[in-house]
Amino acid sequence: MRMSVIGCGYLGAVHAAAMASIGHEVVGVDVDARKIEALAAGRAPFFEPGLAEILTEGIASGRLSFTTDMSAVKGAKVHFVGVGTPQVKDGYAADLTYVNAAVDGLLPYLAPGDIVAGKSTVPVGTAATLAERVIPTGATLVWNPEFLREGFAVEDTVDPDRLVAGVPAGDEGEQAAAVLREVYHPSVAKGTPFIVTDYATAELVKVSANAFLATKISFINAMAEIAEVTGANVTTLADAIGHDARIGRRFLGAGIGFGGGCLPKDIRAFSARAEELGRGESVAFLREVDEINMRRRERAVQLVIEGLGGSVYEKKVTVLGAAFKPHSDDIRDSPGLDVAVRLHGLGAHVTVTDPEAIENARRVHPQLTYVADRDEALTGADAVIMVTEWDEYRRQLDPEHASTLATGRVVVDGRNGLDPEAWRAAGWTYLGMGRP
Structure with missing residues (x-):
């Protein structure tokens, strides 16, 4: 099938390349000429495992192309809209500027029978409004939300x-x-659930899923706050309650909380939309979910201060990680990078290392020191804090080896991913999040 993808950021670029990989003919359109130039040359503008391979393959096959010219979408049967919906600068609501512009740009090229498939995360009620603009063209609007996990997109x-x-x-x-069943034929053929519903439900599926995940993360972080004043171990607690099939262990990892380009902005936009609908009280708990999440960042900073005897001023602190999660170079609302900036503001000499996100972090926070090599970053450190659970920090960093590099012996485990006994046996003061 011939299709277009409007918006070639994280969502759109992955979707375009993936659709080409299953046999469709796809043209990706974006206003950013530099991004399009990179994609057209087979270069992924961000790090995502597996993307470079299917991008190169799609372009070589002739099934995948990229352009800044919207008229290239003419003749496509399905038009996916995957542009961003960032948080507005002066509030919590989602900014629909890019979604509206994408749909308006499509209108002159739509033909009767075409499908416009929205994939962006939008406030409930958006699709019904956009449908009124699409109907006169004879095309049909559908809402087909994405559920991508960065690192596994x-x-x-x-x-x-x-x-x-x-x-x-x-x-x-x-x-x-x-x-749409034809578009996703390989998945449908293997029995992947295909749920057909109305616009409002489809819109709510995405934001409610994100709200639930954010709530689960903040719940265990709230338990970590209680554990810290009672001497309980939140990791053992999570293991115990996670055996209950009704609860499950996933997303019960206490630490410095969630970040990225989805969960923070989506729960805020959901709250804002509920207020507009006169049902703000229904999701009022999401405000507390957000507040708990932000408190954990400050708690991580406090642990570094405590570990260094009450002050980080003029101390060298090595921050392991910059991306908001492993297998990504995305630093949007990264809790770990926020912790690094806060420590710098308190007078610490902060060195940040990350396998993929250093250049992105440097552009946003040039005041920090960045070192690509992990061992070089650890050399001379008074304290170390692990904020992104890359394998080379969580599993591959031997505490005995770290002892030969660092000056101090304080390690703060911002993701509760290290082995406390191993680090303590190597002479380190280990401080976890909700661990005694």
């Missing part, structure tokens, strides 16, 4: 755990759903 696109299609009522909706 290619896998999640090619082999998703579920597919959701929000469609209009009647024959038009049934026909649009049938087209």
Whole structure:
């Protein structure tokens, strides 16, 4: 099938390349000429495992192309809209400027029978409004939310755990759903759940999933706060309650909290939209979820201060990690980078290392020192804090080896991913998040 993808950022670039990898003919469109130039040359503008390979393959096959010219979408059967919905500068709501511009830009090139498939995360009610602009062209709007995990985005696109299609009522909706089943034929054929629903439900599926995950993370971090004043061990607590099938162990890892380009902005936008709908009290708990999340960053800073005897001034602190999660170079709302900036503000000499995110971090926070090599970053450190659980920090860093590099012996485990006994046996003062 011939299709277009409007917006070639993280979501759009992955979606375009993944659709080409399963046999579709895809053109990606974006206003950023430098991004398009890189993609057209087969260079991924960000780090995502597996993307470079399917990008190169798609371009070589002729099934995948990129352009800044919107007219290139003409003749495509399905048009995916995957532009960003950032938080507005003066509030919590989602900024729909890019979504509106993408749909308006598409309108002159739509033909009767075309499908416009929204993938961006939007406030509930957005699709119904956009549909009114699409209807006069004879095309049909559907809402097809994405559920990508950074670091696994290619896998999640090619082999998703579920597919959701929000469609209009009647024959038009049934026909649009049938087209989307063709688009995702390999997944549908293997039995992946394909849920057909209305616009509002499809929009809510994405934001409610993110709100639930954020709540689960903040719940265990709230328990970590209690554990810290009672001497309990939040990791053992999470293991114990995680055996309950109704709860599960995933997303019960206490630490410095969540970040990235989705969870923080999405729960804030959800709260803002609920207020607009007169139901702010229904999701009022999300404000506390957000506050708990932010408190954990400050707690990590406090642990470094405590470990260094009450002050970080003129102390060398090595921060292991800059990306908000491993297997990514995304630093958007990175808790670890926020911790690094706070320590710098208190007078510490902060050195940050990360396998993939250094250049992105340097552009945003040039005041910090960046070192690509882990061991070089550890050399001479008075304290070390692990904030992103890359394997080379969590599993591959031997505490005995670290002792030969660092000057001090203080390690703060911002992700509760290190072995406390091993670090203490090597002579380190180990400080975890909610661990005694």
